[in-house]
Amino acid sequence: MICANTLGGCSGSTGPKDLNFPIITIKDMVAAQVPLLDHLGIKELVAVAGGSMGGMMALQLSVDFPGRAKNIIAIATAAKSSAQNIAFNEVGRRAIINDPEEGLAIARMIGHITYLSEVSLTNKFGRKIQEGALASQKFGDPLFEVESYLKYKGVGFTKRFDANSYLYITKAIDLFDITNDLSRGEGRFLVVHFTSDWLFPEYQALDIVDRLKDSGKNVSYRVIESTAGHDAFLLEEEKLGGAIKSFLAGAKT
Amino acid sequence: MIDYRHRLKPDYKLIREFITNGATVLDLGCGDGTLLEALIKDKKVKGIGVDIHPEGLNEAMGRGLSVLQLDLNKGLKSFKDKSFDFVVLNMTLQAMWDPLLVIQEMVRVGKKAIVGFPNFGHWQLLFRLLATERMPKTKTLPYDWYNTPNIRLMTINDFKSLCAGNGIKIVKDRYLSTSGTEIHRPFIRWRAAEGIFLLTQK
Numbered sequence: 001m002i003c004a005n006t007l008g009g010c011s012g013s014t015g016p017k018d019l020n021f022p023i024i025t026i027k028d029m030v031a032a033q034v035p036l037l038d039h040l041g042i043k044e045l046v047a048v049a050g051g052s053m054g055g056m057m058a059l060q061l062s063v064d065f066p067g068r069a070k071n072i073i074a075i076a077t078a079a080k081s082s083a084q085n086i087a088f089n090e091v092g093r094r095a096i097i098n099d100p101e102e103g104l105a106i107a108r109m110i111g112h113i114t115y116l117s118e119v120s121l122t123n124k125f126g127r128k129i130q131e132g133a134l135a136s137q138k139f140g141d142p143l144f145e146v147e148s149y150l151k152y153k154g155v156g157f158t159k160r161f162d163a164n165s166y167l168y169i170t171k172a173i174d175l176f177d178i179t180n181d182l183s184r185g186e187g188r189f190l191v192v193h194f195t196s197d198w199l200f201p202e203y204q205a206l207d208i209v210d211r212l213k214d215s216g217k218n219v220s221y222r223v224i225e226s227t228a229g230h231d232a233f234l235l236e237e238e239k240l241g242g243a244i245k246s247f248l249a250g251a252k253t
Numbered sequence: 254m255i256d257y258r259h260r261l262k263p264d265y266k267l268i269r270e271f272i273t274n275g276a277t278v279l280d281l282g283c284g285d286g287t288l289l290e291a292l293i294k295d296k297k298v299k300g301i302g303v304d305i306h307p308e309g310l311n312e313a314m315g316r317g318l319s320v321l322q323l324d325l326n327k328g329l330k331s332f333k334d335k336s337f338d339f340v341v342l343n344m345t346l347q348a349m350w351d352p353l354l355v356i357q358e359m360v361r362v363g364k365k366a367i368v369g370f371p372n373f374g375h376w377q378l379l380f381r382l383l384a385t386e387r388m389p390k391t392k393t394l395p396y397d398w399y400n401t402p403n404i405r406l407m408t409i410n411d412f413k414s415l416c417a418g419n420g421i422k423i424v425k426d427r428y429l430s431t432s433g434t435e436i437h438r439p440f441i442r443w444r445a446a447e448g449i450f451l452l453t454q455k
Contacts, residue, residue, distance in 0.1 A: 188317075190314070206331060209321060209331065210331050213301065213319075213321075213331070214333070214336075217319075218317075218319045219319055219321075220310070220313075220314050220318075220319055220320050220321065221320075221321040221322050221323070222307065222310060222311075222314075222322050223322045224307075239307075242307075242311060243307075243311060243314070246311035246312065246314045246315040247311075247314045247315075249314075249315040250314045250315045250316055250317035250318065251317070252317060
């Protein structure tokens with residue numbers, strides 16, 4: 001199994017140190033990963049799998065490097081970013097441009113909400129108030145538990161992620177639109193959707209499925225019951241694992 | 254748990270006869286893909302399966318089949334008009350919430366449609382209903398009335414009049430007895446355990 005840091009990221013690969021860095025796309029990210037396969041001497045992958053942006057990259061690989069992966073597994077993703085996807089990303093970017101440090105935390109807070117679901121937030125926090133917070137409340141301090149959770153997630157993110165990378169990677173996601181190229185994709189496909197994923201709703205998964213099916217590809221589609229929202233692709237290991245295991249078992253060797 | 258074992262029982266032979274070599278096939282209620290896999294092997298068809306149950310779909314994927322998890326009760330929105338030579342629905346119509354919508358969608362998407370279903374007008378069922386005043390159970394309909402997935406029990410005559418009233422033409426009809434042998438006239442409506450119909454849009 002090969003997991004590579006992405007172009008534009010901040011964990012080793014080339015990334016932006018300021019806004020003079022050129023705009024990058026999902027296509028560029030995939031083009032930058034293929035030399036790694038060459039370097040490792042791998043001509044053909046059994047499968048390429050990815051969730052969310054990773055799913056976009058998996059689809060892009062099938063189009064730009066046909067035959068490089070025999071099976072393509074696209075999870076909780078879309079053939080193009082929707083207006084809502086772009087809108088959420090833009091709020092995050094505005095916050096960062098306004099104040100890179102604090103802004104990145106806010107961007108992550110917004111992002112995090114879009115990764116969860118109304119049900120999962122209710123189950124996890126409901127309206128629980130932080131112990132003692134009501135008595136000693138200074139306006140601006142977290143009062144509800146969900147507030148302190150988001151703050152914790154946001155601040156934690158700034159310690160391991162770079163604000164410029166966030167700007168460039170979200171822009172790459174926004175620019176992604178493979179709808180007209182998907183018919184050229186090669187391989188056997190599995191598309192997976194999670195029922196509570198409102199960031200990438202089912203119509204986006206079906207858009208991928210329909211385009212592949214209508215161009216005569218071997219495509220399978222699985223819907224996985226989950227209340228976890230978009231994040232389900234990181235959490236529903238058993239159900240997702242079962243689908244992937246079965247799909248790969250059907251790969252012609 | 255759904256039992257798919259009936260899928261390659263004698264009805265398969267009749268379905269296979271309806272389907273031409275090398276055709277494109279959409280198998281609705283494909284379960285674990287047994288029927289589709291057999292058609293690919295025997296008739297060299299190119300096919301896609303549709304079902305809603307994860308276990309069957311996973312098994313079908315494991316056989317290398319192309320299968321989609323869709324709810325047939327929502328129609329076949331993903332499929333264009335006449336995009337398949339045959340759309341097959343075998344032993345599934347009786348479990349549909351909206352059987353008419355499903356049949357209409359089948360003849361829209363397929364140049365031809367094949368529907369096979371258990372005949373609730375079989376004389377043994379009629380007799381048992383009369384004698385016991387309870388909803389009958391059989392090998393193919395083994396459930397109690399309150400837990401059966403078969404929510405739309407119909408007779409051969411019910412099906413024929415549904416087609417006649419909705420612009421659907423029955424091109425061919427074949428029938429099987431409880432032992433799986435093909436039966437012919439007379440009194441088919443009482444003797445048939447299962448009917449298999451080849452349909453088109455009028």
